[in-house]
Amino acid sequence: MKPSAANAARKSVAEDAQQVLRAIELIELGARMQVLESELALPRERMIRLYHELKGKAPPRGLLPSSADWYMTWLANIHSSLFYNAYLFLREDAGEPHIDALTKGYRLYVEHCQTTGAEVLLDLTRAWTLVRFFGADIVQMAPCSRCNGKFVAYQYDLCKGMVCGACCPPPRAGKTIKPSAARAAESESAHAA
Ligand SMILES: [Zn+2]
Known part of the structure; x- marks a missing residue:
């Protein structure tokens, strides 16, 4: 050669x-x-x-989520925004290529969930889809008027005066924060009975 x-x-x-x-x-x-x-x-x-x-199994079939609505429900919005802020920092401030910003940003998000005891709501495929939605100008980052944090919002939304889901959770939020923990507690008490 x-x-x-x-x-x-x-x-x-x-x-x-x-x-x-x-x-x-x-x-x-x-x-x-x-x-x-x-x-x-x-x-x-x-x-x-x-x-x-x-x-140890075949990859799952089925379509990817095609709507951005999932990212707008209050708890999913907080999780998605957390991931995307990490992605954006790695991409723009640290100069990481897209794929590395995706995997590192996702790891940071999962670590954050683990240290705070929160359920990992955003899976990697949804995180990847979110980055695509930003690329297609379907969504944007908009600042919360109370905490100044940046949150995922629809591109066409008028975000002036927006209040994020962390500053203003819906009234029933406490009941749905950790469904898995609730289920675990339920099965525990069923075992005890
Ligand atoms: Zn806020």
Whole structure:
């Protein structure tokens, strides 16, 4: 092999390895096939095999969420905004490429949930879809007029004077904050009886 050909081969091996590592990271974080196919240049069959190996099952079928409405319900909005603020910081201030900002931002979001004892409401596929909605100008970040935090809002919403879901939760919010904890408590007391 000529030196240039050897260099090219080495480069493509390194690129391939990087793609596989990214696929593993995305699968472990819970990405669906559509995310892998759109972010990586690996053959589909190979990604399905990787998914099988890591998860011990075939990737789930089905369509991705196509509406931004989910991100607007109050608790999902707080979670989504938390993730997107982290993503934006990594992308714009730290200069990370999109895929790294996505995985690192998502990890930061999950860590935050774990340290505060909150349920992880936003899965990786929804986080990825949210970034796409920003790219398609469907949503924007809008400041809360009370806490000054930035929150996900529809692009066409007039956000002047907006109050976020954290500053003004709906009256029944306390009852729905941790459905999983409530269920766990319920089954505990059923066992005790
Ligand atoms: Zn607020």
